[in-house]
Amino acid sequence: MVNIKINNIACQAPEGSTILEAARMAGIKIPTLCYLKEINAIGACRICVVEVKGARSLVASCVHPISEGMEIFTNSPTVLESRKMTLQLLLSTHDRKCLSCVRSGKCELQTLCHELGVDDEIAYEGENPEFEIDTSSIHMYRDNNKCINCRRCVAACEKTQGIGVIGANERGFATFIGSPFDMGLAETACVSCGQCIAVCPTGALAENDNTAEVWEALSDPEKVVIVQTAPAVRASLGEAFGYDIGTNVEGKMVAALRRLGFDKVFDTNFGADLTIMEEANEFLERFQGGGTLPMITSCSPGWVRFCEAYFPNLIPNLSSCKSPQQMFGAVTKTYYAEKMGIDPENIVTVSVMPCTAKKFELCRDGQCAVPDIQDVDISITTRELARMIDKAGLMFKELPNEGYDNPLGNYTGAGAIFGATGGVMEAALRTAVEKLTGETLKKLDFEEVRGTKGIKTASYTIDGTTIKIAVASGLANARKLLEKVSSGEEKYHFIEIMACEGGCVNGGGQIIQPADVRNNIDLRAERAKVLYNIDSASKIRKSHENPDIIELYNNYLGKPGSHRAHEILHTCYCESHLYK
Amino acid sequence: MALKQSAIPFAGTAEQEELLMAVIEKHKGEAGGLMPVLHEAQEIYGYLPIEVQNKIASELNIPLEKVYGVVSFYSQFSINPKGKYKVSVCLGTACYVKGAGNLYEKLKQKLGVEDGGITDDGKFSLEACRCIGACGLAPVLTVNDEVYGRLTEKDLDTILAKYKD
């Protein structure tokens, strides 16, 4: 322990702590902008400066370590003046349109200006570069006019995701965040994960908002508008309405969707159960029939795109199963449409997803169970749903808890855990092992694949045969694992990959938490708890025991892997030659 | 988003690629190896087009943006080839106060190119340069080795017209 004094009060902190961390332990929050724990300690923005007795100038607390006897002042007039000036300089080139900004109210820059009393936004009026907004990609836009060059997005893309299609271009005053040769994101091998959006402190990065299309469908009396909600959405949506991180708001979310006017409120968890039926079957077919192994899951469209661009050698290993979002959509346009006697042309299937890549996935080739009709029509993120709820004036906290509609709203615990890293593997194992042995599993919890570790491996011996599995989340972790798989250094039978660290619960479409929260709370673990609690409280915890899934097979699909199942629930992939 | 690269097709030869590979091999794994690779690559090709940067990125196993970020940071690197006629406008202090900045902007418009760009037919490339020591003639520009001084906006068309073919 190191003895220091902060604002004249003696305290202690572990050796190696930065001033920022030590202050936090002493209950003092020093403002930050560029700092992100583990991935972006670059000391660039200088908003976190403090005075250290004896030091010649102010120091950046996010990178400066404490030392014995250090005396630190976090709020002296010099410090406050410096922070204020930093903000004023940032504002001098900033497109200050808070009124219409998607981040207003949750913007870290705006909050800081407010907290520090920056009342003169044009203290330094200077040359103002104007940037073209990059609207090239389907899932998001980049507006450098609102960028403060903190490089948090660059760190997320490069370090967390191991991709690096954005970075700092040019130098000095002209510096901006962009892609090589100023190409639009769509021309790069960006995988649409949205992690850059999730870490951006301002309104410079945002998902493309598709809520207008949803409102339009809802107001069209001709259309039957169906909504499906991904497992992870209920674990984050509450954060937008003042609930603690890690609160399950499923019941209120369903009530809200009904009040927004959706004709049917269904659950992607049903789609997840269906995915497990097909995926477990595909795995056993490959495993027993000498097919390509390891089989790798294909539910995460960011990962699928990553595979197509960065590991084309592994395309044959990707499961041919569509993702739960798409399987669900396919079922609405076929089975459900027939059952209810509705023309699939008149069904609008909307998905609420923790993910920005889902916007991209729904317009991929090979995602139309009914020719020329998209399986899913519109995909919105958890954030967009929160915006719709606000716009409709629904008082979320006051809403009753309601249940999903049937039959496509019925799910098992296995479907629920799809939203966390390891969940798909666990759900698949529950079904595959029972199918393989013909016996009922005594223990349904596969603890080895749970938890937020980036790469998890395990092997299970079932009736004398060993199945080796691996689970990775976050594409930088996936890359590490797959390099070993590609080189033959490590061998597995079954691999689960999710593009975002911790899985969908930490997806790029979830409610955004500011850096201060991200740096101090493990969002992945807190939100994942919601899903595991749903699972452990479920009466039915295996996909193949979902009665509505059984009915779907009995009345429509036949068996998993049947011809009809292949027609509507499976897809294919192809190598992409984009700039990496 | 407009791709920031000239329309001149890349015409690298097998010999050039061999030289580049040797350079990459030499600096692979070296900390800070990217800088010398870029320098030598520019020697080999005369400029650093996307094809060359892509090659370097994939051989060094780093994202293309990492390479481009460095290339765009240093003004000594060029992503466009030089034209048949290389127009350089001096933006040294003496020329600048006599309006070279304005001339430079006008030339960009006339040629339809950006800073360091090249016309689609490959004829003219345009760049700004530091003081060339002809301050008495300010503002000054050069076309290849030819120096033109005491320029006004009116002179630009006449000068460009001289290099019709």
Ligand code: SF4
């Ligand atoms: S990014 Fe923040 S400060 Fe800038 S306009 Fe949006 S809300 Fe306002």
Ligand code: SF4
């Ligand atoms: S969406 Fe993902 S891959 Fe694309 S730029 Fe953002 S972080 Fe990088």
Ligand code: SF4
């Ligand atoms: S886009 Fe956002 S995260 Fe990226 S540098 Fe700009 S402000 Fe920071």
Ligand code: FES
């Ligand atoms: S320099 Fe410390 S937060 Fe930016």
